[in-house]
Amino acid sequence: MGTDKVDKRLLGPVLAGFFIMGFCDMVAPITGRIAAELPPDRQQLVSFLPTMVFLWFLVLSLPIAAVMNRIGRKATALAGYAFTVVGLTVPYAAGTGCAPVWYFVGFGLLGIGNTILQVSLNPLLTNVVKGDALTSSLTAGQVVKAVSSFCGPFIAAFAAGTLGNWQYLFPIFALITLLSAAWLMCTPIREEAEAPQASPVGATFALLKDRTVLLLFLGIVFVVGVDVGMNTVAPKLLIERGGYPVEQAGLGSSVYFVCRTVGALIGSILLVRMNDVRYFRIHIFAAIAAMAVLYFVQGTVGMLALIGAIGFACSSIFSVIYSTALKCHPEKANEISGLMITGVCGGAVIPPLMGFPTDLLGSQTGSLLVISACMLYLAGCALALRRFAAK
Secondary structure (H helix, E strand, O other): OOOOOOOHHHHHHHHHHHHHHHHHHHHHHHHHHHHHOOOHHHHHHHHHHHHHHHHHHHHHHHHHHHHHHHHOHHHHHHHHHHHHHHHHHHHHHHOOOOOHHHHHHHHHHHHHHHHHHHHHHHHHHHHOOOHHHHHHHHHHHHHHHHHHHHHHHHHHHHHHHOOOOHHHHHHHHHHHHHHHHHHHHOOOOOOOOOOOOOOOHHHHHHHHHOHHHHHHHHHHHHHHHHHHHHHHHHHHHHHHHHOOOOOOOOHHHHHHHHHHHHHHHHHHHHOOOOOHHHHHHHHHHHHHHHHHHHOOOOOHHHHHHHHHHHHHHHOOHHHHHHHHHHHHOHHHHHHHHHHHHHHHHHHHHHHHHHHHHHHHHOOOHHHHHHHHHHHHHHHHHHHHOHHHOOO
């Protein structure tokens, strides 16, 4: 499945791709800036921009996996870089105050590029990392991605304050993407011989007949739902319970991202020595405990501490689920990758579901109930993975 030794010269350019993956998370912080450029009657359109990113995980993950069987993982990743660069170029070329359609086109292409990168780079790691270290390496990739997500708002602020226009973040990100693509292009990575014919999408979906694969696929849906849901609800909790103004409430998301990054970093170290599923069980129950307390806490410090604890506890669960799925059918790594990345659409499904109970209860407790339901499924998933629980 992978090489006998980890070659850092090969690992570096692959992990750099995870930094590029984090660019899609810039959509949320800059939607306010985009809305400010539009007339009041058109500002509501901006709320659909995140959908243009997450939609493609549902639509394209499996077709991309099929194409990857034909052209290889590295070539597929390079195609993802190309879409990302074009997606970043479109809104910048259109200029400040451009029609909203250009943002939708740009972020749509960015979402396509991000989907391609997620489908291809995760299995490409198996070509440079031995099986025992795969979960740790995937977690390290999530650390790199989290750092990118955390840096995005600061790069936007730097572009606006120092360069005079927040839109300069687009060419900055495009340049970083080009450098990362060049690094990967110049790095020789030996891949296993691919199947002469791509697996049909229907055959890939047939893998869901395996109960373990289905369990893990839904696990991806719900862990991404928890991640995006917490990132969405954290500022709202500070506004609702702490009286924070909107412009300062983003502190909740920042705390979540910082703790998530630290958790992923520590997880990348622990998972080298600790059984994946045991790690999963401990951390998901810790997250549930923190969530249970969050229902009742009103103080700002307490809320931030619990939000951070949830981010820390959930930081490596995606990697554990993903790597466990690959171990189920290592001979179908490309198809499993496409299937699991399809589950990232949970980021588009769970937040809208949070709206109804929130409106019904008249508070963000409704949102916490939906996130809690996702956590309970993940706890059941962790308990059900018996055959992976012991080395």
